[in-house]
Amino acid sequence: MGKHEIEVTINGKVYQEEVEPRMLLSDFVRDVCGLTGTHVGCEHGVCGACTINVNGSAVRSCLMFAIQADGQQVQTVEGLTSNHELTDLQKNFIECHGLQCGFCTAGILMSTEDYLEKNPNPSSKEIKEMLSGHLCRCTGYDGIVKAIEKTIEERNQSVLS
Amino acid sequence: MKPPKFEYYKPATLEEALNLLEEAGDDGKIIAGGQSLVPIMNMRLASPKCLIDINGLEELSYIKNEDNTLKIGTLTRQSDVEQSEMVANVCGLLAEAITQIGHVQTRNRGTIGGSIVHADPSAELPLALLTLNGSVQITSKDEVRTVAAEDFFITYLTTDIMPTEVLTEVTIPLMEEKSGYSFQEVARRHGDFALVAAACHMTVDDEGIITAVRLALGGVEAIPLLIGDAEDILTGEQLSDLLMEQVTESVEMESDPESDLHASSEYRMHLAKVLTKRVLTQAYERARG
Numbered sequence: 001m002g003k004h005e006i007e008v009t010i011n012g013k014v015y016q017e018e019v020e021p022r023m024l025l026s027d028f029v030r031d032v033c034g035l036t037g038t039h040v041g042c043e044h045g046v047c048g049a050c051t052i053n054v055n056g057s058a059v060r061s062c063l064m065f066a067i068q069a070d071g072q073q074v075q076t077v078e079g080l081t082s083n084h085e086l087t088d089l090q091k092n093f094i095e096c097h098g099l100q101c102g103f104c105t106a107g108i109l110m111s112t113e114d115y116l117e118k119n120p121n122p123s124s125k126e127i128k129e130m131l132s133g134h135l136c137r138c139t140g141y142d143g144i145v146k147a148i149e150k151t152i153e154e155r156n157q158s159v160l161s
Numbered sequence: 162m163k164p165p166k167f168e169y170y171k172p173a174t175l176e177e178a179l180n181l182l183e184e185a186g187d188d189g190k191i192i193a194g195g196q197s198l199v200p201i202m203n204m205r206l207a208s209p210k211c212l213i214d215i216n217g218l219e220e221l222s223y224i225k226n227e228d229n230t231l232k233i234g235t236l237t238r239q240s241d242v243e244q245s246e247m248v249a250n251v252c253g254l255l256a257e258a259i260t261q262i263g264h265v266q267t268r269n270r271g272t273i274g275g276s277i278v279h280a281d282p283s284a285e286l287p288l289a290l291l292t293l294n295g296s297v298q299i300t301s302k303d304e305v306r307t308v309a310a311e312d313f314f315i316t317y318l319t320t321d322i323m324p325t326e327v328l329t330e331v332t333i334p335l336m337e338e339k340s341g342y343s344f345q346e347v348a349r350r351h352g353d354f355a356l357v358a359a360a361c362h363m364t365v366d367d368e369g370i371i372t373a374v375r376l377a378l379g380g381v382e383a384i385p386l387l388i389g390d391a392e393d394i395l396t397g398e399q400l401s402d403l404l405m406e407q408v409t410e411s412v413e414m415e416s417d418p419e420s421d422l423h424a425s426s427e428y429r430m431h432l433a434k435v436l437t438k439r440v441l442t443q444a445y446e447r448a449r450g
Contacts, residue, residue, distance in 0.1 A: 004169065021169035021212070024203075043162035044200035045267060057240070057269040063199040064270070067169055068214060111266055118244075132351040133264025 006070040010035065011079025019066045026050040028066035029076055037077040037106050041135070048134035051107035052076050058114035077106035080113065089113065089151045098147035100138030108134050112148055121152065164202035171214045175329070178215055179302045183325050185211040191327055192216075193236055196263065196271040197279045221274075221329060226251060231333040235274025239286075240265070242273060251335050253447075254342035254362055258289035261344065264352045274328045277313075280320045283355045283380035287314060289344065290331065291385045292360040292377040298330035305329070314384035338372065340364045341448025343440035346379070347432050349423060355380050356424045359436035361444040363395075369449055371395045376408065376441065381416040381433050388412055388437075400445040408441065409434040 003018040008028070015033050024043070029035050029052065041047035043062045050061040053075040080087050089109060092098065099105045108131065115122070115130045122130070127148050131141060172178040182189050190209035192198055193216065201207045215221065221236035224245050231252050233242065239259055242248050249256045262268055262276065262285045276286040277297060290297075291310040299306050299322055313321050322328060346358035358379035364372045376391035390411035394404055418429035 020166070022164045022166050024163070027163075044203050045196060045263075048264070048266060051266050057238075058266050059270045060196075060266055062203070063195055063267070065164075065169070065195075065199075067171075068195075068216060114269075115265060129351065130265050133266045 004067055006067055008069045008072060008074055010074040011076060021065060021067050023066045024062050025064040025066045025069050026061035029061060035076050035078050039103050039106055049104050049107045051110045053110055053114055058111045077109055080109065088154060092147040092150045096147040096150060097143035098139060104134055104136045108144060116152065162203045165205060165208040167209055168211045169214065171217055173217055175218055178213055178218065178327060181213045183302055187324055189213055189324065193275040194271040196267045197275065224248060229335045231335055233273050233331045235272060235328050235330060237273045239268040239271045239273060243268060252333060254293060254344055254360060255289050255333065258285040258344045258360065261285050261346055273331055277331065278320055278322055278328050280314055280318050281354060282317055282383050283358060285358060288358055288360050288377055288379035288385040291387055292362050292375050293333045294375060295331060295333040297328050298332065299326045300329040301326040311387065316383040336364055338364045339448055339450065341444040341446065343443035345436050345439050347436065357381060357429050357432040357436055359440045361440040363444045363448050365448040369399050371398055371400065376437065378416060378433050381418040381429060386416055388415055400441060405438050405441055409437050412437050
């Protein structure tokens with residue numbers, strides 16, 4: 001039951017660490033790498049707060065062991081931009097009241113970016129289905145849906161122009 | 162909510178995985194997507210001493226249509242099947258069932274084989290597999306065997322698979338005739354396990370006479386339940402309210418749902434009958450085109 005050495009690339013930076021097999025990826029990201037933007041809620045895959053991007057897909061980091069991310073590419077909310085400015089989606093979350101306490105926000109941003117990359121023009125129903133994988137106790141989701149829809153609209157306009 | 166200690170192995174080939182599984186004996190457990198296993202480990206409902214991670218076995222991830230049979234490798238992610246145009250074209254029931262499993266984020270990681278071997282009585286994939294008369298390929302060091310869905314599920318979370326075996330492929334026979342399907346469920350929240358789920362696949366001729374039908378329910382028994390009488394009642398007939406009523410009477414006789422925190426036995430039975438009518442109606446309409 002010894003430790004294993006793993007190498008995980010998170011937001012472009014390589015982390016070489018020794019971990020016990022049972023260490024969850026969510027704990028690795030937060031406690032070992034210090035990237036506390038990823039939040040941990042239920043730890044059994046229901047709340048969605050810990051959602052991060054692993055090899056191009058939004059997944060629950062509490063349902064993966066860190067050792068399973070060995071050699072993989074990971075993106076967390078800290079890696080959405082490299083210049084410390086907010087993304088268009090993040091700005092719209094502020095503008096449309098898509099968050100209050102912010103606990104669920106990082107996970108929702110990671111899911112949304114992955115979802116929009118694969119489905120650039122989802123319907124409101126599809127957005128809500130995607131959001132069903134996240135629990136938000138503050139907003140009632142209305143502001144979140146609006147923020148996502150505004151972002152889609154703006155991105156479509158910038159493609160046209 | 163942290164999992165207990167375990168040893169971890171990541172085999173590079175299926176052969177290596179099978180060797181590890183045999184060495185580990187009852188202590189060994191395969192992990193694929195981990196979307197059912199890791200939650201129960203986090204809650205310490207399961208504490209396997211040795212995890213064998215098959216995520217490196219790329220050769221177990223594929224979707225093929227061969228000889229009019231849909232073949233899906235066990236490690237194929239649920240979202241890959243969901244996004245497959247080929248699956249949507251040749252096996253609409255499976256495509257429809259998959260959208261109702263968990264959430265986008267869990268389907269990105271959850272696998273086809275994993276959900277089937279986990280065998281939750283209200284899970285979508287076991288029900289879809291049974292309705293579509295599918296089967297699974299099971300591999301051990303000594304043999305490769307095929308088991309029909311009807312024989313594979315034994316009771317709650319228990320299947321015909323032995324500790325030294327791995328489910329390697331899921332196969333579904335495809336129909337050439339005009340066919341229709343429906344998969345519907347009722348859950349408290351979107352993405353939750355269904356209280357009751359129903360699935361139907363049927364073929365009809367040009368006059369609207371049903372030539373074959375399979376109807377199955379999830380969440381009403383310890384395993385997905387095929388309503389065998391539906392075939393006898395409906396084959397050779399056009400769908401009517403009277404016949405649907407007869408089918409729901411069979412549903413009442415053949416199933417005995419349990420009560421739990423989420424729903425009473427009576428409510429589950431009510432849902433089973435309502436969903437039975439809904440899936441029969443939708444499958445028939447789709448089959449008639």
